[in-house]
Amino acid sequence: MDTSEIQAKVVEIIGRYAKNKEAAATATETTNILEDLKVNSARLVDVILDFEDEFDIEVEDDDADAVNTVGDAVALIQSKVA
């Protein structure tokens, strides 16, 4: 799976929880998940669980805490699926 495929899936997953649907539609790797997409912080657990299901990976809590942007999520997933 290449980076653009991962990013498309990441954006789709985060988009489920984004209050700002317009920003979700045009998200790039620098888009901040909480601030730009207006995802409720309590939803980050849901996002991580969806990543685990979608990509068949396990994400440690410390790794999850370091995810702020779409690009952070893509890089994390890429390191796990590689």
Added chain:
Amino acid sequence: MTASSAAGTTLGPVEILELLPQQEPFRFVDEILEVDEDHIVATYRYRAEADFYRGHFPGNPVTPGVILLETVAQVGVVALGIYLVALAGGRDEVKRTLALFADAEVEFSGVVRPGDRVTVRATKVFYRRGKIRSEAEMTLDDGTVVCTATISGMGVRT
């Protein structure tokens, strides 16, 4: 789950009720019948004298759906959450943590009258990074399902 898990405590039903922060007139758990890492069963009888029946509805008291949802949350999120937090971090961790409602998907399928007793059965979907989600069903004593919900709460340090 954390490094402090060595301090873990397995709480019983009575201890959980003692630690449940919700109190009268906003406590909707009378008795916990079963609890373990994966599920909880508890009962509550709606007090006929509860103030909300005066307005919901005059002359035709029906327990508000939001109160049924709160009841499900106190059992499936707060009480089960207390058990899980204690298991990982002991009583002190429970006392430092307040469980707040995060999200819910709910369906109501029956009417609950003043004096009715309900049983809530909740099964854990996940408990991670301080967030708990349960699937729950509320039934009347005759077995009628009155509410099904998927509910989540977030443990917040106070």
